[in-house]
Amino acid sequence: MSDSLFDVPGEPAPPAAGPVGASVPLAVRMRPANLDEVVGQDHLLKPNSPLRRLIEGSGAASVILYGPPGTGKTTLASMISQATGRRFEALSALAAGVKEVRAVIDIARQAAMRGEQTVLFIDEVHRFSKTQQDALLAAVENRVVLLVAATTENPSFSVVAPLLSRSLILQLQPLTPADVATVLRRAISDERGLGGKVEVTDDAVDQLVQLSAGDARRALTALEVASETVSESGETVTVEVIEQSLDKAALRYDRDGDQHYDVVSAFIKSVRGSDVDAALHYLARMLVAGEDPRFVARRLMILASEDIGMADPTALPIAVAAAQTVQLIGMPEAQLTLAHATVHLATAPKSNAVTTALGAAMADIRAGKAGLVPAHLRDGHYSGAQKLGNAVGYKYAHDHPGGVASQQYPPDELVGVDYYRPTNHGTEREITTRLEKLRAIIRRRR
Numbered sequence: 001m002s003d004s005l006f007d008v009p010g011e012p013a014p015p016a017a018g019p020v021g022a023s024v025p026l027a028v029r030m031r032p033a034n035l036d037e038v039v040g041q042d043h044l045l046k047p048n049s050p051l052r053r054l055i056e057g058s059g060a061a062s063v064i065l066y067g068p069p070g071t072g073k074t075t076l077a078s079m080i081s082q083a084t085g086r087r088f089e090a091l092s093a094l095a096a097g098v099k100e101v102r103a104v105i106d107i108a109r110q111a112a113m114r115g116e117q118t119v120l121f122i123d124e125v126h127r128f129s130k131t132q133q134d135a136l137l138a139a140v141e142n143r144v145v146l147l148v149a150a151t152t153e154n155p156s157f158s159v160v161a162p163l164l165s166r167s168l169i170l171q172l173q174p175l176t177p178a179d180v181a182t183v184l185r186r187a188i189s190d191e192r193g194l195g196g197k198v199e200v201t202d203d204a205v206d207q208l209v210q211l212s213a214g215d216a217r218r219a220l221t222a223l224e225v226a227s228e229t230v231s232e233s234g235e236t237v238t239v240e241v242i243e244q245s246l247d248k249a250a251l252r253y254d255r256d257g258d259q260h261y262d263v264v265s266a267f268i269k270s271v272r273g274s275d276v277d278a279a280l281h282y283l284a285r286m287l288v289a290g291e292d293p294r295f296v297a298r299r300l301m302i303l304a305s306e307d308i309g310m311a312d313p314t315a316l317p318i319a320v321a322a323a324q325t326v327q328l329i330g331m332p333e334a335q336l337t338l339a340h341a342t343v344h345l346a347t348a349p350k351s352n353a354v355t356t357a358l359g360a361a362m363a364d365i366r367a368g369k370a371g372l373v374p375a376h377l378r379d380g381h382y383s384g385a386q387k388l389g390n391a392v393g394y395k396y397a398h399d400h401p402g403g404v405a406s407q408q409y410p411p412d413e414l415v416g417v418d419y420y421r422p423t424n425h426g427t428e429r430e431i432t433t434r435l436e437k438l439r440a441i442i443r444r445r446r
């Protein structure tokens with residue numbers, strides 16, 4: 001089963017089936033038969049657009065259709081394959097190897113000699129290895145095949161650069177709630193779907209739209225399950241029926257793909273931005289989808305130093321404790337600890353002063369500002385050190401008032417340079433006052 005509105009194109013059309021209890025899935029029966037039935041993706045289907053020209057049979061460029069599940073990638077690929085005068089070949093990245101790719105290209109080359117253009121559809125192209133993708137290059141460049149590839153992952157990360165440069169990248173957008181509602185109501189009334197034989201309340205439609213997260217296939221599958229629940233009793237599909245027939249909404253989240261990185265990015269940015277509620281939302285999405293809790297814990301530890309630092313010195317110990325708890329007790333119990341750490345870090349005062357200070361110091365090092373260590377700070381524990389002047393004149397801090405001695409610590413080139421500039425947030429407000437006094441004593445600015 002593909003991730004869009006219907007099966008791999010080129011297969012025979014499914015047999016007619018009754019509206020309820022049919023052997024062919026509802027999502028397959030309701031696949032769009034023409035462009036007029038396609039819902040959403042208006043930005044790609046404008047008159048004279050590259051995709052519309054391909055579907056109408058006049059375009060010649062290979063395309064990579066990139067977008068979330070259930071947005072119509074395979075629907076559009078099928079329509080391209082049905083254009084007049086084209087033959088169709090399909091490969092699944094899960095089953096095909098380099099041998100199969102080359103065999104299809106050989107057949108396409110023979111067809112081209114007879115004047116037939118071949119559309120090669122590859123589902124889940126991001127799962128093709130580099131070698132498999134490289135095997136397509138010459139055929140795509142010479143237009144032996146018109147490649148139509150579908151992927152849920154950003155092709156910039158998963159498709160080799162030479163293949164990207166030879167193809168149009170068309171990004172499909174998630175269906176809007178109105179789009180999904182249109183798909184559902186068509187399925188309820190259309191003879192290919194439920195044929196009006198099952199009543200569905202407006203609230204139930206709204207619930208299905210919400211559960212779909214922009215995925216038409218998921219919405220239709222949920223509708224089918226709910227309709228089967230009431231088909232024999234003659235009851236109406238209500239919100240309660242949907243809740244009883246579906247355990248939970250499966251989140252659209254690929255642990256190895258784009259959604260993984262997008263959700264994690266949103267999680268970290270929400271914690272950094274002190275929006276605790278958004279942070280908990282994204283944490284919940286990751287946990288429900290089965291994300292590795294150790295990964296979440298590691299990101300929190302990084303954030304504790306990068307975005308909070310000395311504004312709340314307890315942030316890092318909290319994050320480390322959460323990571324240790326995840327390791328020691330595992331899931332599901334550790335999810336509470338991750339929530340604990342998330343709330344603490346999201347509500348903590350923020351400062352990137354530590355990050356900025358280290359960055360500035362490293363920039364100076366790279367710029368060549370790494371002079372000699374002052375003689376009095378050098379190691380004096382070996383024979384002959386004093387003759388070289390090492391450790392001579394060093395002032396032991398604990399022998400001086402307040403445990404602070406006036407002496408030069410940095411190389412000559414960096415005397416008086418301030419890397420750490422604390423903010424007025426949280427604990428750093430107190431550090432600012434103390435730091436001014438420390439620098440005045442050390443640098444003899446009394």
